[in-house]
Amino acid sequence: xxxxxxxxxxxxxxxxxxxxxxxxxxxxxxxxxxxxxxxxxxxxxxxxxxxxxxxxxxxxxxxxxxxxxxxxxxxxxxxxxxxxxxxxxxxxxxxxxxxxxxxxxxxxxxxxxxxxxxxxxxxxxxxxxxxxxxxxxxxxxxxxxxxxxxxxxxxxxxxxxxxxxxxxxxxxxxxxxxxxxxxxxxxxxxxxxxxxxxxxxxxxxxxxxxxxxxxxxxxxxxxxxxxxxxxxxxxx
Amino acid sequence: xxxxxxxxxxxxxxxxxxxxxxxxxxxxxxxxxxxxxxxxxxxxxxxxxxxxxxxxxxxxxxxxxxxxxxxxxxxxxxxxxxxxxxxxxxxxxxxxxxxxxxxxxxxxxxxxxxxxxxxxxxxxxxxxxxxxxxxxxxxxxxxxxxxxxxxxxxxxxxxxxxxxxxxxxxxxxxxxxxxxxxxxxxxxxxxxxxxxxxxxxxxxxxxxxxxxxxxxxxxxxxxxxxxxxxxxxxxxxxxxxxxxxxxxxxxxx
Numbered sequence: 001x002x003x004x005x006x007x008x009x010x011x012x013x014x015x016x017x018x019x020x021x022x023x024x025x026x027x028x029x030x031x032x033x034x035x036x037x038x039x040x041x042x043x044x045x046x047x048x049x050x051x052x053x054x055x056x057x058x059x060x061x062x063x064x065x066x067x068x069x070x071x072x073x074x075x076x077x078x079x080x081x082x083x084x085x086x087x088x089x090x091x092x093x094x095x096x097x098x099x100x101x102x103x104x105x106x107x108x109x110x111x112x113x114x115x116x117x118x119x120x121x122x123x124x125x126x127x128x129x130x131x132x133x134x135x136x137x138x139x140x141x142x143x144x145x146x147x148x149x150x151x152x153x154x155x156x157x158x159x160x161x162x163x164x165x166x167x168x169x170x171x172x173x174x175x176x177x178x179x180x181x182x183x184x185x186x187x188x189x190x191x192x193x194x195x196x197x198x199x200x201x202x203x204x205x206x207x208x209x210x211x212x213x214x215x216x217x218x219x220x221x222x223x224x225x226x227x228x229x230x231x232x233x234x235x236x
Numbered sequence: 237x238x239x240x241x242x243x244x245x246x247x248x249x250x251x252x253x254x255x256x257x258x259x260x261x262x263x264x265x266x267x268x269x270x271x272x273x274x275x276x277x278x279x280x281x282x283x284x285x286x287x288x289x290x291x292x293x294x295x296x297x298x299x300x301x302x303x304x305x306x307x308x309x310x311x312x313x314x315x316x317x318x319x320x321x322x323x324x325x326x327x328x329x330x331x332x333x334x335x336x337x338x339x340x341x342x343x344x345x346x347x348x349x350x351x352x353x354x355x356x357x358x359x360x361x362x363x364x365x366x367x368x369x370x371x372x373x374x375x376x377x378x379x380x381x382x383x384x385x386x387x388x389x390x391x392x393x394x395x396x397x398x399x400x401x402x403x404x405x406x407x408x409x410x411x412x413x414x415x416x417x418x419x420x421x422x423x424x425x426x427x428x429x430x431x432x433x434x435x436x437x438x439x440x441x442x443x444x445x446x447x448x449x450x451x452x453x454x455x456x457x458x459x460x461x462x463x464x465x466x467x468x469x470x471x472x473x474x475x476x477x478x479x480x481x482x483x484x485x486x487x488x489x
Contacts, residue, residue, distance in 0.1 A: 093331045100328045101458075108464040178300070184457070194464035198444070200457035201343050206474055209454060213467050 006179050009165040014176070016045075020169045021215070023159075023222065028139070028230040030147040038148025040230075042140040044171060046130035051140035053148040055120040070115030074103035076137055078126040098134050105138055105158070105187040105197035111151040120150060131177035132160040138187050138197065139223065146231055155227060156196055157220040158187035161212050163204065168212060170219045184212060188220040242439050246424050251436055257429040258476065265382070265487055267390045272403070275391025275410065279383040281431060283373035288365060288383035290391040290410070294401065295362035297353070305352025305360045309338035311367040311380060318372035318434075332458075333377055336418065337367060337384045339456035340447030344416035347388060351411045354396075361393065363410070374433040377445050381418035385488050388412060415488045416455060419477035420445040423469060428476055444470060446477035450485065454478065 008015060018024070024045030033039035036052035043049075059065045076098040080086050091099075102124070110120065122144070124137040135158035142156045162172045162183035169176065172183055182202025188195055195213075204212065242252050249257055261282030270276035275290035295306055311334035313321040326334070341347065352361040365387065367380045392406035422429050423442040432440055442463035447456035454474060459465065465473075 093326075093335065096328050096331045097335050100332055104460070104462050107462045189464060192464070194466055195459065195470060196464045198457055198459040198470060200454070201339055203343065203345075203449060203453040203455045205453055206471075206478060209457075209474060210471055213470065217467060 006175070007165065008176055008179060009167055014164075014169065016173060020167050021219075023171045023219070024173065026223070026226055028143060028226060030143050030230060030234050036144070036148075038144040038146070038150070040140045040143035040147060042136050042143065044132055044136045045173060046128055047126070047132055047136045047173075048128040049124055049126050049133065049136040049140040051122065051124045051137065051144040053120065053122055053141070053144045053150065056115040056118040056150070057121075059117060059119040065117040068113065068116055070112040070118040070120060072103055072107050072110060072112060072120050072122065074099050074106065074122045074124070074141075076102055076124045076126075076134065078129060078133070082126045082129045101197055101199065102134065102138055102141070106141060106145070106156055108194070108196050109152045109154045109156050109189060110145065111153065114151060129174065131172045131174040132185075134158075135160050135185050135187065139227065143227060143230060147234070154189040154191045155224060156187050157190055157224045157227060158185065158197060159216060159219045159223060160185055161216045161219065163202065163208070163212070168215055170215060182208075184216065186213075186216040186220070188217060190221055190224040193217070239439055242436065243425065246427050246429065251429060251432065253433060255431075257427060258480065260431040261433075263382070263484070263487055265386055265489075267386050267489065273387075274394060274406075275387045275389070277383045277386035277390065279379050279386065281375055281379045282433065283371055284375055284379050285370040286376065286379040286383045287368045287370055288380065288387040289368070290387045291364045291366070292391070292394060293362045293364070294354070294359055297357065297360040301349075302357040303353045304349040305347070306362040307338070307342055307347065307349065307365070308362065309334045309341065309365045309367070309384065311337070311369070313369050313372075317369040321369075321372070332460075333380055334367060336377055336445050336447075336456065336458050337365070337381045339458075340381050340416045340418045341365070341384060341388060343455040344414045344447060344449045346385070346412055346414040346416050348411040348413055363391075372434060374435070374437050375420065375431045377420050378418055378431065381416070381447065382484065382488070385415055385417065389415065389489060414449050415485050416447050416449055417481040417484045417488065418445055418447045418456075419480045419484065420460075421473035421476050423463070423465065423473065428473060430476070430480060444473045444477070446474055446481075448478050448481035452478055452482075
């Protein structure tokens with residue numbers, strides 16, 4: 001991104017010692033917010049996202065209601081202390097956009113038509129940010145929705161893929177995120193094999209994008225296994 | 237009913253107004269239409285009309301890019317342009333549009349931001365690109381990105397007298413090295429189409445905006461709409477966009 005040149009790959013390893021296709025340590029937990037209908041905490045290394053689901057519940061004001069379907073509302077927010085320089089609280093342009101793409105990434109899997117006039121509200125707080133916050137948030141929401149017992153067609157699994165020092169890498173941390181040649185945020189329905197979120201920054205050829213999408217798909221399938229185990233553990 | 241008609245028509249390879257699926261409406265571009273702006277452009281795609289203006293000012297650089305100018309893209313969907321737009325602070329659609337245009341220009345490295353430093357860590361040029369929608373008849377993102385690129389390409393850096401900016405006088409063009417073009421590809425059933433009107437947009441639930449540089453490199457992607465898509469579809473859509481961008485770049489100048 002035109003910043004000072006930082007060497008991000010040394011002897012085939014990344015600055016945090018990972019191999020290009022290695023995920024950070026992943027930790028997932030469901031049922032972390034007592035007052036919510038469903039909730040989850042997901043950690044990808046130092047990135048920590050917590051998500052809560054409330055609903056389906058009646059939507060007010062009434063003019064917002066849809067007579068034939070429920071709606072999904074999504075709020076992505078970063079805690080002021082989640083980043084090195086304090087982030088001023090409240091929504092900024094970035095979080096408004098992320099809230100929107102997050103909603104669109106999740107809508108396809110929820111049977112919203114079963115809840116006319118209702119809303120399902122999803123709240124995501126980033127407690128600690130070290131890259132890939134929106135995809136970590138989506139993974140948390142996916143678990144939270146499942147733990148709320150909301151009928152879903154599939155899970156949504158998300159990951160970030162990037163290119164640093166001409167190498168494809170998975171699960172970007174903060175430094176990699178800020179200095180990558182390109183990066184994508186990707187969300188995927190693992191059973192139906194469909195993409196629900198795709199955002200890319202940086203310059204890539206069509207061939208490179210093809211490779212990146214393939215890696216993204218396979219990475220999501222790995223994360224899916226962890227999600228499944230998390231839910232099985234909880235409801236065994 | 238109208239919806240079914242539109243879908244049937246798409247099956248036969250036509251949009252509602254009779255255009256082919258990948259056929260654009262007439263694109264008209266007028267650069268430098270705003271005297272008080274450092275650069276500007278009006279873009280019409282059919283009845284959709286967008287004005288982009290570039291204003292420049294002095295600012296402090298971001299701490300992680302002490303030698304680079306600052307780029308800020310903003311968009312307003314004023315109630316003038318559509319019965320669906322309301323006054324008030326920018327909503328999520330306006331913000332998303334601005335951020336897609338921003339990424340196309342920023343990630344393509346179109347503007348040589350490193351030539352806009354006046355004093356490292358202290359003073360750099362800030363470039364504000366403001367997108368104003370005048371009339372909304374579909375495909376706002378492509379129109380806005382096109383207007384943004386043309387405005388940037390025509391922008392002149394105002395003359396500087398010590399601390400003071402002398403508006404209306406300039407010493408050089410804004411240094412630009414690429415002409416990014418954004419093409420939004422829509423998917424309806426198993427067909428892909430470009431440049432939908434507002435009416436066409438009502439049946440579209442899957443879109444991909446693709447920003448492409450002069451060297452055919454893709455510099456930004458954004459999936460839109462509430463429908464999921466397969467990886468094969470996404471790859472096809474990127475291909476269509478790259479192809480179309482070459483044609484549209486000729487219009488940028």
